[in-house]
Amino acid sequence: MSDVHALAGAYALHALSDIERAAFARHLAECESCAHEVAELRETAARLADGTWSVPPPRLRDNVLAEIRQTRQLPPAASERVARGAAPAAGGRRRRPLVVAAAAAVVLAAGAGTVSYVAQEQRVRDERATVAALRAESARVEAVLAASDARLHSAPVTGGGQITMVLSESLDGGVVMLSGARPPGAGRAYQLWAVSSGAPDSRGVLPSGEGGATRLIDRIRGMDTLGVTIEPSGGSAAPTEPLVASVPVES
Amino acid sequence: MGAQMIRERLAFMSDGANEGPRRADHLSAAPAPPADATAEANELLRAVARGDEAAFTRLYDLVAPRVYGLARRVLRDPAQAEEVAQEVLVEVWRTAGRFDPARGSATAWVFTIAHRRAVDRVRSEQAGAERARRLAATQGETPYDEVVDQATTRLEQQQVRRCVQTLTGLQREAITLAYYGGYTYREVAELLGTALPTIKTRMRDGLIRLRDCLGVEVAA
Ligand SMILES: [Zn+2]
Numbered sequence: 001m002s003d004v005h006a007l008a009g010a011y012a013l014h015a016l017s018d019i020e021r022a023a024f025a026r027h028l029a030e031c032e033s034c035a036h037e038v039a040e041l042r043e044t045a046a047r048l049a050d051g052t053w054s055v056p057p058p059r060l061r062d063n064v065l066a067e068i069r070q071t072r073q074l075p076p077a078a079s080e081r082v083a084r085g086a087a088p089a090a091g092g093r094r095r096r097p098l099v100v101a102a103a104a105a106v107v108l109a110a111g112a113g114t115v116s117y118v119a120q121e122q123r124v125r126d127e128r129a130t131v132a133a134l135r136a137e138s139a140r141v142e143a144v145l146a147a148s149d150a151r152l153h154s155a156p157v158t159g160g161g162q163i164t165m166v167l168s169e170s171l172d173g174g175v176v177m178l179s180g181a182r183p184p185g186a187g188r189a190y191q192l193w194a195v196s197s198g199a200p201d202s203r204g205v206l207p208s209g210e211g212g213a214t215r216l217i218d219r220i221r222g223m224d225t226l227g228v229t230i231e232p233s234g235g236s237a238a239p240t241e242p243l244v245a246s247v248p249v250e251s
Numbered sequence: 252m253g254a255q256m257i258r259e260r261l262a263f264m265s266d267g268a269n270e271g272p273r274r275a276d277h278l279s280a281a282p283a284p285p286a287d288a289t290a291e292a293n294e295l296l297r298a299v300a301r302g303d304e305a306a307f308t309r310l311y312d313l314v315a316p317r318v319y320g321l322a323r324r325v326l327r328d329p330a331q332a333e334e335v336a337q338e339v340l341v342e343v344w345r346t347a348g349r350f351d352p353a354r355g356s357a358t359a360w361v362f363t364i365a366h367r368r369a370v371d372r373v374r375s376e377q378a379g380a381e382r383a384r385r386l387a388a389t390q391g392e393t394p395y396d397e398v399v400d401q402a403t404t405r406l407e408q409q410q411v412r413r414c415v416q417t418l419t420g421l422q423r424e425a426i427t428l429a430y431y432g433g434y435t436y437r438e439v440a441e442l443l444g445t446a447l448p449t450i451k452t453r454m455r456d457g458l459i460r461l462r463d464c465l466g467v468e469v470a471a
Contacts, residue, residue: 003448006448006451006452006455007451007455008455009451009452009453009454009455009456009457009458009459010429010435010436010450010451010454010455012458013426013429013430013436013454013458014366014367014370014429014433015429015434015435015436015439015454016435016436017435017437036469036471039354039355039469040355040462040467040468040469041455041458041459041462042355042359042363043355043356043359043462043467043469044458044461044462044465044467045363045366045430045458046355046356046358046359046362046363046366047359047411047461047465047467048411048415048426048430048431049317049318049320049321049362049365049366050317050408050411051408051411051412052317052320052321052323052324053316053317053320053408054316054319054320054323054324055316055319056315056316056318056319056333056336057333060315060319060333060336060337060340061311061315063337064311064315064337064340064341065304065307065308065311067337067341068304068307068340068341068344068345069304071341071344071345072345073300073302073344073345073346073347073348074345074346074348074349075348076300076348076349
């Protein structure tokens with residue numbers, strides 16, 4: 001990433017992949033000259049919207065005005081730690097709008113060389129689920145993502161979708177994201193399992209019927225593989241179905 | 252998709268989409284947005300951050316046609332554009348307190364959110380081939396409302412268009428595909444059959460040239 005500064009233009013045009021965008025946003029927090037350049041290039045790119053005027057249907061105005069009356073505003077910056085589209089990280093975060101979904105890979109994309117290639121090839125899509133999880137457990141998620149030993153692991157899910165996880169050995173915890181998987185069916189849910197030499201041990205059940213979600217897991221030390229099965233809502237004590245995904249934790 | 256096809260489409264994207272028939276010219280006396288529109292939007296957004304609904308309504312009127320128009324340009328689908336525009340405008344209300352005037356203008360802040368949302372939507376909902384098809388299908392089609400509205404923004408638009416014309420061909424293609432087409436720079440490199448580092452550089456130096464031509468400045 002020696003020429004990381006050169007990404008300022010692509011960043012201002014939203015032309016980076018989620019992972020690269022997250023990595024560059026991280027760079028912005030440390031590089032004042034890029035931060036200033038991005039501010040100006042964004043301002044410039046926004047002028048390209050001038051040429052796109054199109055009168056929206058009148059109902060849009062009514063709908064928007066009705067919706068804002070039901071919508072609570074966020075307090076001014078800094079008082080709430082996790083805003084949609086802002087990285088849950090300390091310091092300088094106002095100038096670091098991030099894809100929250102990609103935050104999990106920030107550490108890797110910006111840090112460890114071998115993993116960053118893998119990370120760039122992935123698109124983490126289920127932003128909404130990630131945001132929900134981050135709101136609920138932002139501090140711990142943040143800690144895992146920011147851990148210096150955080151590592152990204154990923155595998156496809158049978159039938160479509162991707163399971164991505166960021167593990168921190170030192171914190172003995174991880175963030176697991178399931179994205180784009182087929183819905184497990186009514187009354188069923190994806191369940192996560194830590195697989196090591198002994199019997200699989202549950203690490204949590206995703207929301208019923210959801211094909212995408214993010215979950216904070218603990219007790220990851222010694223885990224060889226993260227397995228995923230589809231179980232009745234609420235989960236099972238032991239897997240009752242074959243694995244639909246298995247993510248090896250190679251060290 | 253060959254580079255030649257892309258170039259043909261670009262001819263449309265860079266100046267065809269909203270230029271429309273010249274029959275709008277009789278409206279050219281329509282006033283351009285006031286010169287202090289930027290300052291006005293900044294004021295309005297600050298008021299919105301304090302929960303001022305009346306200010307939001309005025310801000311809506313100021314930015315909604317571009318928010319919707321931009322979403323429509325990127326998505327090439329009026330229904331999706333309307334959904335995205337609604338999300339963006341509600342987001343403006345919700346996060347107005349996060350606007351930092353030291354980092355740019357209120358309008359740029361709004362259009363940055365709008366562009367981001369439109370691009371995210373187009374990437375998640377329309378596969379590359381589908382996007383290319385839509386791009387081709389809407390070629391030359393300019394809805395009536397765009398023709399009329401364009402008259403009210405002629406001056407600003409002309410400045411942008413004039414500056415876009417000062418770019419090199421590759422700068423213009425790269426920026427246009429990314430901004431209006433929602434393509435990543437990797438996709439742009441592939442579409443144009445050009446090396447990745449070159450595209451990355453052209454996006455940056457092209458935007459820098461645009462910035463200087465438009466006289467855009469953000470206090471350091
Ligand atoms: Zn830099």
